[in-house]
Amino acid sequence: MRQLRKAYLEITNVCNLRCDFCPGTRREPGFLSPENFQVLAAKLRPHTAYLYLHLMGEPLLHPQLEEILKRARSLDFKVMITTNGTLLEKRGELLCSSPTVEKVSISLHSFEGNEGKGLEDYLNSCVRFALKASAAGKRCALRLWNLDGTDTQGANCLNGPILARLKDAFPGPWKVGRRGTTLAPRIFLEWGEKFLWPDLSAPEEDRPAFCYGLRDQVGILWDGTVVPCCLDHEGDIPLGSLYQQTLEDILRTPRAQAIYNGFSKRKATEMLCRRCGFVNRFKR
Numbered sequence: 001m002r003q004l005r006k007a008y009l010e011i012t013n014v015c016n017l018r019c020d021f022c023p024g025t026r027r028e029p030g031f032l033s034p035e036n037f038q039v040l041a042a043k044l045r046p047h048t049a050y051l052y053l054h055l056m057g058e059p060l061l062h063p064q065l066e067e068i069l070k071r072a073r074s075l076d077f078k079v080m081i082t083t084n085g086t087l088l089e090k091r092g093e094l095l096c097s098s099p100t101v102e103k104v105s106i107s108l109h110s111f112e113g114n115e116g117k118g119l120e121d122y123l124n125s126c127v128r129f130a131l132k133a134s135a136a137g138k139r140c141a142l143r144l145w146n147l148d149g150t151d152t153q154g155a156n157c158l159n160g161p162i163l164a165r166l167k168d169a170f171p172g173p174w175k176v177g178r179r180g181t182t183l184a185p186r187i188f189l190e191w192g193e194k195f196l197w198p199d200l201s202a203p204e205e206d207r208p209a210f211c212y213g214l215r216d217q218v219g220i221l222w223d224g225t226v227v228p229c230c231l232d233h234e235g236d237i238p239l240g241s242l243y244q245q246t247l248e249d250i251l252r253t254p255r256a257q258a259i260y261n262g263f264s265k266r267k268a269t270e271m272l273c274r275r276c277g278f279v280n281r282f283k284r
Contacts, residue, residue: 002251004048005216006080008230009040010055011062013222017084019110021145023197025056025233032222034067040220040242041075047218047247051077055219056233060087066094073100084110085122088129095129096136103139105190106130108162123162127169134186141180141188142166196277198231204275209268211276214251214260226250228259228270236272 011032013025032040041051051072053059060083062068072079077100085106088095095101106126111119130140144159170183180190196202213229220226224243225235237259240250250256262269268276 001046001248004218006050006052007044007048008052008055008217008219009037009044010057010220010222011037011053011059011065011068013056014061015056015058015084016061016086017058017110019084021109021194023199023233027056027221027235028223030222031062031064032068034064034071036224036243037068038071038075040224041072041077043242043247044220045075045077049076049078050080052080052082052230054082055221055227055230057222058084058087060091065091066098069094069098069100073098078102081105082107085126085129086110089125092129092132096132096138101138103141104129104133105141105143107143109143109145109192111158111162119158119161120165123165127165130187131169131184134184137186139186139188141190142183143190143192145192145194197233198236198272198276198278200236200272200275202275204271206274208266209273210263210266211268211273211278213263213273214256215263218247218251228256228273231276231278232272237270 012030013027014029014031015024018024044051053068059065059081069079079100080103081095081101082105085108095104108126111122126142130142133140144162166183166189170187172183175182180188183189211229217229218226219228219230219232220242221235224241226239226242226247227235227237228239239253239256242250258269259273268274
């Protein structure tokens with residue numbers, strides 16, 4: 001039975017923001033019920049202990065998030081949450097008190113989708129949550145775009161004020177590491193490089209390609225569709241239904257095997273993968 005480092009289980013594809021860097025999705029909006037979460041998560045558990053509750057959408061919008069976390073706990077998952085941070089005042093206590101939540105990542109660059117209103121209140125809320133999460137033994141990652149230049153417009157244009165607020169909240173000394181900067185115990189600043197999401201309408205690139213999709217991760221959309229990775233936001237590479245099949249059987253299908261073996265030879269067999277900007281990271 002193939003072991004994966006992580007699985008992305010989308011509990012909703014609905015979001016309360018519309019950010020420029022996020023492609024969104026044209027799929028039918030929906031929320032995964034706790035009962036169906038139990039079915040899908042139980043099928044994932046033999047393959048990984050790490051469960052990420054997103055692919056598209058804002059997981060803190062889910063009205064039954066508490067019950068979902070309880071069911072994840074019953075399956076002994078280590079749960080990772082990625083959020084835009086706008087709902088932390090309402091759902092932060094739940095995340096801090098849940099035994100199954102191990103890490104919360106806050107995409108501070110998501111504030112660009114809020115049209116720049118109330119930045120100070122937003123950052124104060126994120127800082128308060130980070131401190132509470134750290135005190136509760138959780139890891140909290142604060143994410144920012146910046147590797148494509150500090151003067152970039154859009155999601156990068158507020159980096160200066162955001163960093164100034166973080167300096168006030170966490171005076172340091174900051175410890176710079178290979179994968180991020182430690183601001184305080186269990187609180188990290190993670191820099192990210194903007195990339196082009198895969199899109200079938202984008203130009204195809206003829207180049208060697210490698211991806212960890214199906215190698216260390218797999219994605220499951222809220223309707224049970226299995227996709228190779230967390231960037232297949234439209235479900236353009238449906239490999240099967242986790243309701244009707246086991247993950248092991250899905251990973252053995254000719255299409256899944258072709259994807260896996262193709263990347264072993266540095267070749268993208270799928271049209272979508274040949275139109276993905278993220279794979280450029282693996283060329284370094």
